[in-house]
Amino acid sequence: MTAVMVAEGLAKSFGDLQAVDGVGFSINEGETYGLLGPNGAGKTTTISMIAGLLEPDEGEVRVGGDRISPRAVTPKRRMGLVPQELAIYPDLTARENLEFFGRLYGMGGVGLSQRADRVLEVVGLAERQKDLTKEFSGGMKRRLNIGIGLLHSPELLILDEPTAGVDPQSRNAILEAVEELSTAGIAVLYTTHYMEEAERLCDRVGIIDQGKIIAEGTRRELVEMVGEKDRVSITGTGPVAEVVRKLSSTVGVAEAGESESGVTLLVEDSSSHLAAILSTAAQAGMVVSGVEIEQPDLEAVFLHLTGKALRDV
Amino acid sequence: MRNIIHIAAKDLRLRIRDKSVFIIGLIAPLALAFIFNTVFGGAFGDDGTFAPALGIVETNADQTNSTLERITSQLGGTWQTFADPAAAEAALDDGDVGAVFVVPDSFDADLAGGQIGEIEVLGAIDAGTSTQIAAGIARNYTNSLQTTQVAIASAISAGGDPADIIPAAIDATDQSLISLGEVDADVRQLDTNTSTVAGMAMFFLLFTAQTGLLSLLEERRDGTLQRILATPTRPASVLAAKSIVSIVLGVFSLLVLIVAGIVLMDAKWGNPLGVALLVIGGVLAAVGISAVTTGMAKTPEQAGNIQGIVATVLGLLGGAFFPIGQNGGILAQVTALTPHYWFSRGLSDLAGGQPASAAFGAVGWLLLIASVTSAIAAILSRKQISP
Numbered sequence A: 001m002t003a004v005m006v007a008e009g010l011a012k013s014f015g016d017l018q019a020v021d022g023v024g025f026s027i028n029e030g031e032t033y034g035l036l037g038p039n040g041a042g043k044t045t046t047i048s049m050i051a052g053l054l055e056p057d058e059g060e061v062r063v064g065g066d067r068i069s070p071r072a073v074t075p076k077r078r079m080g081l082v083p084q085e086l087a088i089y090p091d092l093t094a095r096e097n098l099e100f101f102g103r104l105y106g107m108g109g110v111g112l113s114q115r116a117d118r119v120l121e122v123v124g125l126a127e128r129q130k131d132l133t134k135e136f137s138g139g140m141k142r143r144l145n146i147g148i149g150l151l152h153s154p155e156l157l158i159l160d161e162p163t164a165g166v167d168p169q170s171r172n173a174i175l176e177a178v179e180e181l182s183t184a185g186i187a188v189l190y191t192t193h194y195m196e197e198a199e200r201l202c203d204r205v206g207i208i209d210q211g212k213i214i215a216e217g218t219r220r221e222l223v224e225m226v227g228e229k230d231r232v233s234i235t236g237t238g239p240v241a242e243v244v245r246k247l248s249s250t251v252g253v254a255e256a257g258e259s260e261s262g263v264t265l266l267v268e269d270s271s272s273h274l275a276a277i278l279s280t281a282a283q284a285g286m287v288v289s290g291v292e293i294e295q296p297d298l299e300a301v302f303l304h305l306t307g308k309a310l311r312d313v
Numbered sequence B: 001m002r003n004i005i006h007i008a009a010k011d012l013r014l015r016i017r018d019k020s021v022f023i024i025g026l027i028a029p030l031a032l033a034f035i036f037n038t039v040f041g042g043a044f045g046d047d048g049t050f051a052p053a054l055g056i057v058e059t060n061a062d063q064t065n066s067t068l069e070r071i072t073s074q075l076g077g078t079w080q081t082f083a084d085p086a087a088a089e090a091a092l093d094d095g096d097v098g099a100v101f102v103v104p105d106s107f108d109a110d111l112a113g114g115q116i117g118e119i120e121v122l123g124a125i126d127a128g129t130s131t132q133i134a135a136g137i138a139r140n141y142t143n144s145l146q147t148t149q150v151a152i153a154s155a156i157s158a159g160g161d162p163a164d165i166i167p168a169a170i171d172a173t174d175q176s177l178i179s180l181g182e183v184d185a186d187v188r189q190l191d192t193n194t195s196t197v198a199g200m201a202m203f204f205l206l207f208t209a210q211t212g213l214l215s216l217l218e219e220r221r222d223g224t225l226q227r228i229l230a231t232p233t234r235p236a237s238v239l240a241a242k243s244i245v246s247i248v249l250g251v252f253s254l255l256v257l258i259v260a261g262i263v264l265m266d267a268k269w270g271n272p273l274g275v276a277l278l279v280i281g282g283v284l285a286a287v288g289i290s291a292v293t294t295g296m297a298k299t300p301e302q303a304g305n306i307q308g309i310v311a312t313v314l315g316l317l318g319g320a321f322f323p324i325g326q327n328g329g330i331l332a333q334v335t336a337l338t339p340h341y342w343f344s345r346g347l348s349d350l351a352g353g354q355p356a357s358a359a360f361g362a363v364g365w366l367l368l369i370a371s372v373t374s375a376i377a378a379i380l381s382r383k384q385i386s387p
Helices: A043-050 A094-104 A109-122 A138-150 A168-183 A195-201 A219-225 A240-248 A270-283 A298-306 B002-018 B020-041 B066-074 B085-094 B107-112 B128-157 B162-181 B192-222 B224-229 B235-265 B272-296 B300-317 B329-337 B339-350 B356-385
Strands: A003-014 A017-028 A032-036 A058-063 A079-082 A156-160 A187-191 A204-209 A212-217 A230-237 A253-258 A262-267 A287-294 B053-057 B078-082 B099-102 B120-123
Touching (some): A003 A187, A017 A043, A032 A168, A032 A195, A079 A138, A109 A138, A138 A156, A187 A195, A212 A219, A212 A298, A240 A270, A270 A287, B002 B020, B020 B192, B053 B128, B085 B120, B099 B128, B120 B128, B192 B300, B192 B339, B272 B339, B272 B356
Parallel strands (some): B053 B078
Antiparallel strands (some): A003 A017, A230 A287, A253 A262
8 A cells, every 4th residue: 555645753842832742654545544632632733734734843744755844835736634614715606615726726727617516516515506605504614615625636635523513414424425535545634523433434543642642553453452342242042151151261252241131242353253152152052143242432442542531522 | 826816816806795895995085085175175275275265244344354354365265244243154154154253343442552352263163174274364363463563662662763663564464474374385286185085095095905914814713724825825925915915906996096086076196107106106005014014913803903003193194184294393204104195295296297207206215115014024924824
């Protein structure tokens, strides 16, 4: 996989405050990378440096191999930014907003017009393209906000909490659009307070706290890192005590016990071991009528690592 | 360069769409110019020259008030005589006269007895300038009569011939009164209507010129500046685009006012090339000053407030409302630091059919003001242009 963006040793301080301290990560082509952290953790400062809005005190960011800075032009052509706050002009129409930012990326003529048509379709605003955006609902503005970031077909798209404050319908449309980006090969840097969004969208996640990335990896890697295990509940009839005894010695099972309707297990990576577990239960004489798996989520990982629930911060 | 044009075009579209530029740049200055013209209108003639309509209440037909009448005549004004104060007040209400002298019946008798009576001045409420002028004439007239009495008494006691001394003293009194109407030669060359429109144009130009630059703070507040800076656009390009918008709006506003001044108020601007140079110099100076005030502010609201104060102070010092510099002293020095003064000065230099080169000096000063303020603004604006 080719790394579209590489950040190394980023550091930035404001007076005595060390906002970012040695942050580094990379995002590959077609990969969605989630940056999670509480308010004041350094997410916005990190994003600002990656987007070329802030000059880092130390370290560097390369996009497509070119070093980025506030005055760099070439690498910025490869990036799109969707800021958390709506960054659109209320007295311009949806199409005028798109075309204005498209021109700043060097687009023009028929190409710009056709691309604007396509993006308006993608964000579901084709029928309202000639309306001033001040007449739009919050969700429509959010979708246009994302559309502007997509217009010039960037290699890297930075989405800073794009679903904050939107209705469920618009939120789902946004998430679907982001999912399509990764299949189109676009690298996405995604920050959110909604853990389920990170779990749904992100191939890898970096957890940032007090200016440092304290953990990074796939969801599974992060869960394993903090020792969280899957809870597997097997419903059925048969010699439950015998089933529990045999499952206790099965590979991947950390703990097994009886429950009202069957057996409950704590398993490391249930997806890898589920087949062996069910086979063992059947061999022990259990007639299985149902299986329920509860995997530990990023919320639990975040809580474990930072001591704070993400939505409380 | 292309992005500078794209940003400037977008800003101009937004400014035209929200119509604020028309209000600040055209309607307000024209309205104020009309108001000023109306206020001064009672004292100035159709050609913009000083022409007060004055009168006198003569209840004592034996008295001669030829001196007052002669002064009014020499000032280019009109003169009416009223039999009683009621008739004078009716004429004031009808707008036939701007102010009326009421000379006491015993004025001459008092004078012969060594006393100076008090001359009352009645003024029309909408002719403040004429009233003030009349009051000034009356005050100086009585003061000079007192001075004349003392001079004659001193001359006679020193052995002089009264037959020679008295006519000479009276003649000197008339001359000193007439000299009250003299004004500085630089200002006298520009007719009142043109001067009024020019002053208002420069005053409101500071607001129009800030419009483009103010959008920098608005975009910073609204998050669109951050988004623009994330595109392949250099920070300096954004600043350049905003300055261009201010310059375009300023030039447009001034040009429309100049045309409106000619059509509506018979303003006489002088050599077109010279006027064009003054417009460019004046706009650049106004944009420079606006860039400094915008650079000092953290929010658009704060910038607007600072600009309001700066525009008013500069307008007062620069003579946009009244020729403060003619009072001499430190004010005459300070007024030369304002673009208003040099804009009006340049127009004065062009008056009377002078060539464009007559305005070069004023244009040079305007460009100097623009250069100094732009240099200061470039330092101040670094914070604004960072996301």
